[in-house]
Amino acid sequence: MPQVPLQPPARLVRTVSAWEGEPGQSWAHGLPERARRVVERWELTPERVLEPGGNISMVVLVLQADGTPATLKLGLVTPETAQEPAALARWDGRGAVRLLRTEPDEGALLLERLQGEVSLRSLPESKAMLEATGVLRRLWVHPGDDHPFRGVPGYTGGLVDTLSARAAQPWAAELRPLADEALRVRADLVASEPERVLLHGDYHHGNVLAAGPSPSRGPDRADVPGGGSGERPPWLAIDPKPLVGERAYDLAWLVRDRLDTLVASPGPAAATRRRLHRLADDLEVDRERLRGWSLFRAVEAGLWSLAVGDRDAGELLLEFATWL
Incomplete structure (x- = not known):
């Protein structure tokens, strides 16, 4: 097999x-050497670097020493x-991609091979939401005793x-009332946290991929926390930013998923509220708590986007926040 250049995609850089x-920038420039070291230590054969890849990770399709396909993720x-x-x-x-091997200090993870180009975004919205909520039910487990995860209030x-x-900042003068409301809502929410489960932290349709063409059985079984019997689901979550806290926090990104579709719909504010109510009712989450976390996360992300120069995304997120 020809040697594959282990260069980070231009979008990642x-x-x-x-x-x-x-x-x-320094981390991105060091990726080729870091990837080479990991590939050699783990006896992997690179097939290709995925384009455009992740926002803060380089993803390489590889073969393990026994020829089994896998995915190498090198993240910041x-x-x-x-x-x-x-x-x-x-x-x-x-409910999530299976971890095969890791070197946490290097940000290196060897993962089972999924269908990286097929996410829930490939499905119609109603079907995607149904599948997304099914995956979340599997992910929301007890975090375990002495777990290392940060809590939602602290984060x-x-x-x-x-x-x-x-x-x-002067550029945000008109946004201060919305920011104040988001801060007030967040303070009320963390003052009365109703539950503590393991959360994905960055859950949206793009972070749920189709399983490989021939997924192995399990481990939806009794010895997995919260598990039952049966085959693995056809959709699996990737790229968690894990936290421990209430389920409403994890649902907030689903409320604003496919935001471009929402904004183009007749009556986007009403459509947003209908989606929020449907998600809350389907997963037995308090509507007001979901509204609060959706508002806080959208305002925080919107101001961050404006601060890093992504004006289109920032303005859209902040408009979405007003619909809530």
């Missing part, structure tokens, strides 16, 4: 440089991504100062 500055280690291996190990393939507390500082 641009994105991580814009988001993380000089440290991100951040506070949000550091516990991805621990979450995947906890799920052990139940979102770390966003409060940054959100406030961005809202205080």
Whole structure:
């Protein structure tokens, strides 16, 4: 097999440089050597680098020493991504991609091969939502004793100062009432957290992929936390930013999924509320708590997008927040 260049996709280099500055740019430039070392240690044969790949990770299709297909993910280690291996190990393939091997300090994960180009975005919205909620039911398990995951109150507390500082900038003057409302709602939510389960943290249609063409059995079985019997589902989650907290937090990104479709629909505010109510009722989540987390996460993400220069995404997210 011809040697495959282990070069990061151009989009990855641009994105991580814009988001993380000089440290991100330096990390991206070191990817080819890091990938070469991991490939040699794990006795992998690269097939191709996925384009455009992830926003903060390089994804390489590989063959293991025995010829089994797998996926090598080399990600930037951040506070949000550091516990991805621990979450995947906890799920052990139940509703999520199976972790085969990891070197956490390198940000290197060897994963089972999924159909990387087929996500829930390929399905009609109603079917995608049905599948998405089914996967979430499998992911929401007890985090385990002495787990390493951050809690939603602590994580979102770390966003409060940054959100406030961005809202205080001259360019955000008109957005301050919306930011104040998001901060007030978040304070009310964390004052009365109703449950603590393992959350995906970045759950949307693009982070749920079709399983491989011939998935192995299980592990939806009794010895997996919350497991039952039967085959693995046809859709599996990837790229968690794991947290421990209430389910409403995880549902917030589904409320705003396919935002371009929502904004183009007749009466987008009413359509958004209908979606929120349907998701809350289907998964037995309090509507007001889901509305609150959807508002906070959209405002925080919208201000972040504006701050890093993504004006289109920022304005759309903040418009969505007003619909809530």
